Amino acid sequence: MILGENKKTEGDINISLIRDAWIANEIDDKTKILLDKDARYFLHQSLSTPCLDVLKSCSGAYIENISGKKYLDFHGNNVHQIGYGNPILIENIIKQLQTLPFSPRRFTNEPAINFAEKLASLMPSNLNQILLTPNGSAAVGIALKLARAITGKFKVVSFWDSFHGASLDAISVGGESAFRDYMGPLTPGVERIPPPVTYRGIFEDNENKCLEYLEYVFSKENDIGAFIAETIRNTDVQIPSKHFWQEARKLCDKYEVLLILDEIPIALGRTAKMFAFEHYDIEPDILCIGKGLGGGVIPQAAIITRDKYNRFQDISLGHYTHEKSPLGAIAGLTTIAIIENDNLLQKVKKDEVYLKSAFEVLKLKHALIGDVRGIGLLWGIELVTNKFTKEKANTEAEKIMYECLKRGLSFKISAGNVLQLSPTLTITREELDLALTILDDSLTNIENI
Structure with missing residues (x-):
């Protein structure tokens, strides 16, 4: 071995x-x-x-x-x-570097405002609220904190073998042992269940068993606030059916559980859609994106959520030094523009x-x-x-x-x-x-x- x-x-x-x-x-x-x-x-x-x-x-x-x-x-x-x-991206970043390379706390800037407006324009219905952060693990952390604030419930359901980042809060909801070994007690209240792929055998592909498991946990644990999952599992490319995600969305609605979709590695065209959830005709309550959002130059991530959840101005959900980074915003705007303009x-x-x-x-x-x-x-x-x-x-x-x-x-x-x-x-x-x-x-x- x-x-x-x-x-x-x-x-x-x-x-x-x-x-x-x-x-x-x-x-x-x-x-x-x-x-x-x-x-x-x-x-x-x-x-x-x-x-x-x-x-x-x-x-x-x-x-x-x-x-x-x-x-x-x-x-x-x-x-x-x-x-x-990408030469267009490099040129735009250089221009931004020469004017406003950093925006300190309490101030905003036009690139960040335009970036948030653009992200909201790509979303369906009332997914218009943005928080920016330099990395995907932090975006997951913000999503988990926001879900607790919204629901008043601290428990989360996630999948075994999932990956949501390497920080302590992210590995607490993740399912890979390489990130959790030696860490001792993690964030409490995480209920991990087998992912849909677990039920794929030689003679069957029964995602309904996973849905049954999901509903069982939702119904038995009345303090579950969120279900976090990768829309499509990036690392070993596991692609759930449309039926699975539509039924999972219905279960979240039935039991008043927020659906957090982690598309940090797979959004922005990787699946031939700007966002992977578009393949399934569903909406997340909170979407986490990152990685390619900075064009491979600037670290940039974000969470996107619903207008009605914008009600926690008395607490800091994602108070990061580079939150409204002009460079990250320009990188994100340029990346999206290139994806759109180059078809x-x-x-x-x-x-x-x-x-x-x-x-x-x-x-x-x-x-x-x-x-x-x-x-x-x-x-x-x-x-x-x-x-x-x-x-x-x-x-x-x-x-x-x-x-x-x-x-x-x-x-x-x-x-x-x-x-x-x-x-x-x-x-x-x-x-x-x-x-x-x-x-x-x-x-x-x-x-x-």
């Missing part, structure tokens, strides 16, 4: 023997020196430090290391919707059709591929050692990741055996084809060993 095998949840492991081989055989001496220094001064943690390479630049769909090697980046921490270093939602839908066909061919060709799930430009390729029993091919998945890295394709592994592919929305068809070729060749190489 690979070291850290039991910790394979949100991403690939950075303490494995395969990682050691990568450093020994694929990294030059100058880079090794820098990696050693990086590991010396940055606190080690799963999914992060120690690192696998040192970057020099990024542009469009690519990242480039200090040796000049380019990787097509199908990871990007979900911030690269409009491509790295990226329509492009992503076409890319989805193209990739679906290409992955069907790969699935027939490669015995390791047990399942392919995707929407827009978010795809998960699940690797198995047996297509009938669906036993996870964890070791093979890690080997394939490093084979792809050698050939110039970067992505992350989720749940131990799912290759998660999440490229920039501006990626060209030629770049998609290159990535498919690298993946195909890497699968063939590992299967033939």
